[in-house]
Amino acid sequence: MASVTLDAVRKVYPGGTEAVTPTTLTIRDGEFLVLVGPSGCGKSTLLRMIAGLEDITEGELRIGDRIVNDVDPADRDIAMVFQNYALYPHMTVRRNIGYGLRNRGASAGEIARKVDEAAAMLNLRDYLDRKPSQLSGGQRQRIAMGRAIVRDPALFLFDEPLSNLDAKLRGQMRIEIRALQRRLGTTSIYVTHDQVEAMTMADRIVVLNGGRVEQVGTPAEIYHAPASTFVASFMGAPPMNLLTGRFESGAIRLDHGPALRAAPGGRSGPITIGIRPEDVRLGEGDHVFDVDLVEELGAHRLLHGRLGDQHFTAHVLKDMPVREGRQPIALPDAALALFDAQSGQRL
Amino acid sequence: MKRAAFDQKWFPVLLLLPQLSIICLFFYWPAWQALRSSFYLEDPFGFGSTFVGFENYLRLFRSGEYMQTAWFTLVFSLSVTFLSLAIALLLAVKADGVLRGAKTYRTLLMWVYAVAPPVAGFLALILFNQRWGPLTEFFRAFGWDFRIRLDYFDTAFAMIAVSVWKQIPVNFIFFLSGLQSIPKAVREAALIDNRSAVSRFWTVTFPLLAPTGFFLLIINITYSLFDTFGTIDTILRNNPGDQPITLTYQVYLDGFRGQDIGGSSAQSVVLMVVVLALTIVQFRMVERRIHYT
Numbered sequence: 193m194a195s196v197t198l199d200a201v202r203k204v205y206p207g208g209t210e211a212v213t214p215t216t217l218t219i220r221d222g223e224f225l226v227l228v229g230p231s232g233c234g235k236s237t238l239l240r241m242i243a244g245l246e247d248i249t250e251g252e253l254r255i256g257d258r259i260v261n262d263v264d265p266a267d268r269d270i271a272m273v274f275q276n277y278a279l280y281p282h283m284t285v286r287r288n289i290g291y292g293l294r295n296r297g298a299s300a301g302e303i304a305r306k307v308d309e310a311a312a313m314l315n316l317r318d319y320l321d322r323k324p325s326q327l328s329g330g331q332r333q334r335i336a337m338g339r340a341i342v343r344d345p346a347l348f349l350f351d352e353p354l355s356n357l358d359a360k361l362r363g364q365m366r367i368e369i370r371a372l373q374r375r376l377g378t379t380s381i382y383v384t385h386d387q388v389e390a391m392t393m394a395d396r397i398v399v400l401n402g403g404r405v406e407q408v409g410t411p412a413e414i415y416h417a418p419a420s421t422f423v424a425s426f427m428g429a430p431p432m433n434l435l436t437g438r439f440e441s442g443a444i445r446l447d448h449g450p451a452l453r454a455a456p457g458g459r460s461g462p463i464t465i466g467i468r469p470e471d472v473r474l475g476e477g478d479h480v481f482d483v484d485l486v487e488e489l490g491a492h493r494l495l496h497g498r499l500g501d502q503h504f505t506a507h508v509l510k511d512m513p514v515r516e517g518r519q520p521i522a523l524p525d526a527a528l529a530l531f532d533a534q535s536g537q538r539l
Numbered sequence: 540m541k542r543a544a545f546d547q548k549w550f551p552v553l554l555l556l557p558q559l560s561i562i563c564l565f566f567y568w569p570a571w572q573a574l575r576s577s578f579y580l581e582d583p584f585g586f587g588s589t590f591v592g593f594e595n596y597l598r599l600f601r602s603g604e605y606m607q608t609a610w611f612t613l614v615f616s617l618s619v620t621f622l623s624l625a626i627a628l629l630l631a632v633k634a635d636g637v638l639r640g641a642k643t644y645r646t647l648l649m650w651v652y653a654v655a656p657p658v659a660g661f662l663a664l665i666l667f668n669q670r671w672g673p674l675t676e677f678f679r680a681f682g683w684d685f686r687i688r689l690d691y692f693d694t695a696f697a698m699i700a701v702s703v704w705k706q707i708p709v710n711f712i713f714f715l716s717g718l719q720s721i722p723k724a725v726r727e728a729a730l731i732d733n734r735s736a737v738s739r740f741w742t743v744t745f746p747l748l749a750p751t752g753f754f755l756l757i758i759n760i761t762y763s764l765f766d767t768f769g770t771i772d773t774i775l776r777n778n779p780g781d782q783p784i785t786l787t788y789q790v791y792l793d794g795f796r797g798q799d800i801g802g803s804s805a806q807s808v809v810l811m812v813v814v815l816a817l818t819i820v821q822f823r824m825v826e827r828r829i830h831y832t
C-alpha cells in the first residue's frame with residue numbers, strides 16, 4: 193500500500209503534442225481515484241506514465257517515498273488491468289494469474305496457494321485449467337483482476353477495464369471491483385470516460401480536459417459544485433443546463449428573461465448560468481418553459497424544450513403530472529451556479 | 540452457420556475440376572510414373588525396360604556415395620533451416636523494436652527474396668572467388684585458406700551461407716508481421732509481470748509467434764531440400780566431382796547425366812517418402828503444442 197505523488201508531471205510526444213500539461217496530484221494511501229474525461233484528454237497517458245509504459249517528459253513521480261521516473265514497470269510494485277484484458281492467450285487461467293508471481297521467484301507452493309485464493313475470491317475456481325479464449329468477457333475481466341490482486345501490489349491501475357462489457361455486466365463488475373478494492377484496501381487509479389463509473393466508484397474524481405486537470409474532488413463536490421462549465425456539462429446525465437445571461441443593474445438576468453437574484457458586488461456583463469435539471473420546480477415561478485418532448489424513464493421523466501430561446505431540460509419524479517407546451521417554471525436561487533462567460537470558470 | 544448446398548451433384552465437381560486436373564497432371568501422374576519406373580531398369584536409349592523389383596532401392600542403400608549424400612543433405616537442410624529461421628527471428632525481434640510500421644524498410648529488406656536461386660549461386664561464386672572474392676580475402680585475414688569447389692568443407696560452407704542468406708528475407712517478413720500482430724497490451728502486461736526481457740521473449744513472445752514459426756519451418760525444410768537446387772548447381776558449375784551435393788541434386792545427376800532412370804526414380808520416391816514422413820511428424824508432434832489465436 194502506498195500513496196502516489198505527481199509533481200508537475202508533463203508529457204510531450206516526439207511530434208511536439210503536449211498530451212499532459214504539468215500536473216500536480218496526490219493520491220492518498222488506500223484511495224480509489226478515478227481519472228475521467230473525454231477521449232484525448234490525457235487520462236490514459238497519465239495512467240501509463242504512472243505504470244511506466246510511457247516516459248515522463250518532465251516532473252517527478254513518487255510511489256510511496258520512492259521516485260520511480262526511471263524504474264522499470266516490473267519494479268514499480270504495481271498491477272494493471274487493461275481495456276482488452278491483455279491476457280496471455282496461450283496460457284491457462286492458472287498460469288495467467290500466476291505468471292507475475294513466477295517471475296518474481298515465488299515458490300511453486302506459494303504460487304498455487306495464492307492463485308487458489310484469488311480464484312476463490314473471483315469465482316474462477318472451475319475455470320483454472322481453461323484457456324482465456326474459452327471464457328466469456330466477464331470471466332476474462334475477472335482473470336485480469338486475478339492477475340492484479342494475486343501479486344498484492346502497492347498500487348492498482350485500471351485502464352477503462354469495463355468498456356468492452358455489455359451494460360448489465362458493466363454495472364455488476366463495477367460493484368465487484370469497488371467491493372474488492374474496499375476489502376483489500378489497495379490504492380487504485382482508475383481511468384474511464386464514463387461519468388457514471390466515475391461517480392459510483394470513486395473516493396475522489398479528477399476531471400481532465402485537453403491534458404489539463406479541470407477539477408479534483410469527491411463525486412458530490414464534482415456534481416454539486418462544478419469548477420467550470422466543462423465539468424458541469426461532462427458530469428451528470430443529462431448534464432447541467434447552461435444558460436447565457438448577464439449581470440444587469442444589480443441583478444442576474446437570463447437573456448430575454450426576468451431577474452433571477454441579486455448580483456454579488458455590483459458586477460456587469462455577460463455570464464453563464466448553470467442549473468441541474470432536477471433542481472428546477474415545475475408549475476410555479478415566473479419563467480416560461482416550452483416543453484416539446486417528454487422522455488419517460490420509469491422512475492422519473494425528462495422534459496426537453498426551450499426556456500426563452502435556449503435549450504433546457506428538466507427532471508421530474510414519476511408522481512408529478514407533466515404535459516407538453518408552455519408552462520411556468522421556477523429556478524431556485526440556491527441551485528444556481530454562475531460561470532464566467534469567457535473562461536467558463538466558476539465565479 | 541448457414542449451409543449452402545448445391546442441387547446438382549455434378550456442379551461442385553465442375554468447380555473443382557480445374558484444380559483437380561492440375562494436381563493430377565503435375566503431381567499424381569509424375570509421382571506415379573516415378574514410382575512405377577523405380578521398379579524397372581530402363582534402357583538409356585529407350586529400347587524397353589526390365590522389371591527388377593526392389594533392386595534399384597537396394598542398390599541405393601548399399602551405395603556408400605548415396606549414403607554420404609543423404610548424410611550431407613541432412614546436415615545441409617538442418618543447418619539452412621535452423622540458421623535462416625534463427626537469424627531472421629533475431630533480426631525481426633530487433634527490427635520490431637525500432638521500425639513499427641515503417642514499410643519502406645520492410646520492402647528494402649524483402650528484395651533479396653526476389654533473387655533467383657541460380658543468381659544467388661552466381662553471387663556466391665563472386666563473393667567466394669578463390670583469387671579475388673571479397674569474402675575469401677576476409678577469411679584469409681583470419682588465416683582460413685578458403686577454396687570453394689576444391690575443398691569439400693569450404694564448398695559446403697558457401698552453399699549453406701548463400702542458401703541461408705537467400706531465405707532470411709522471407710522468414711524475416713513473416714516473423715516481423717507475426718511480432719506486430721501480437722497485441723500491444725499483451726506485451727505491456729508482460730512488461731509489468733516480468734522484468735527480464737529474455738524471459739519475456741521465451742514465455743510470451745515466442746509462444747505467440749509459434750504458428751508463424753511452424754508454418755515457416757515447413758516452408759524452410761521444403762526450401763532447403765528442393766529450392767536450393769539452382770544455387771548448388773551454379774556453385775558446382777554442373778561438375779560436382781567429389782564436392783558435396785544434396786539428394787535432389789543426386790536425382791538430377793543420376794537421371795539426366797547418368798541416364799539411370801530407374802535409380803533416379805527410386806531416389807525420387809525415397810525423397811517423397813521422407814517429405815511425407817516429415818510433414819506427418821510435424822503436424823502430429825509440433826502442431827499440437829501450438830496455440831492458434
